[in-house]
Amino acid sequence: TRDKMPPLKGDVLVHAGGDQEGTPVKVSELGEKLVRAWPQGKDEEGKPLIRKGDPNNILVLYRFPKGQIVAPTNLEATIDGETVAYSDVCTHAGCSVGDSDTGVGQMKCPCHSGQYDPKQGCKVIGGPPPRPLAQLPITLDGDNIVVKDFFLQMPYPYIHEAEWEEFK
Numbered sequence: 001t002r003d004k005m006p007p008l009k010g011d012v013l014v015h016a017g018g019d020q021e022g023t024p025v026k027v028s029e030l031g032e033k034l035v036r037a038w039p040q041g042k043d044e045e046g047k048p049l050i051r052k053g054d055p056n057n058i059l060v061l062y063r064f065p066k067g068q069i070v071a072p073t074n075l076e077a078t079i080d081g082e083t084v085a086y087s088d089v090c091t092h093a094g095c096s097v098g099d100s101d102t103g104v105g106q107m108k109c110p111c112h113s114g115q116y117d118p119k120q121g122c123k124v125i126g127g128p129p130p131r132p133l134a135q136l137p138i139t140l141d142g143d144n145i146v147v148k149d150f151f152l153q154m155p156y157p158y159i160h161e162a163e164w165e166e167f168k
């Protein structure tokens, strides 16, 4: 069903928690602490539909000062080289990754202490995860942050290899 489909091109990113849950995330609300988001697409009648039917659709957004986001992040898939989106599902065993308790602007998984650097394409900087968190290309549409393309890498394998080949 559509609420379980992964983030697709044109989806608007909306807050996945807190007071603003369900409202579009604005770039001005972002910083070096993560903001979790859901992709919002449309239902069969064209009405807005948040794709939260699959818990693996949870995303994370950060905004860093210009120049701090570097390779292997795909800069063309960021907004102005400052705002970046990733899958928030740990590539080790699928937990939701949070902010690091030791390094500002870094991420740490609560399950087995996997660590990622969102300024460097969410590459693994500690612990057992086998690969980076998948980067999701985003762009601006007015004030809204929208999905520009499918994940650049295969996210935690809730998407099967065969489906991934189709999405790519």
Ligand code: FES
Pocket: 090, 091, 092, 093, 094, 095, 109, 110, 111, 112, 113, 114, 127, 128, 129
């Ligand atoms: Fe994240 Fe194991 S699930 S480190």
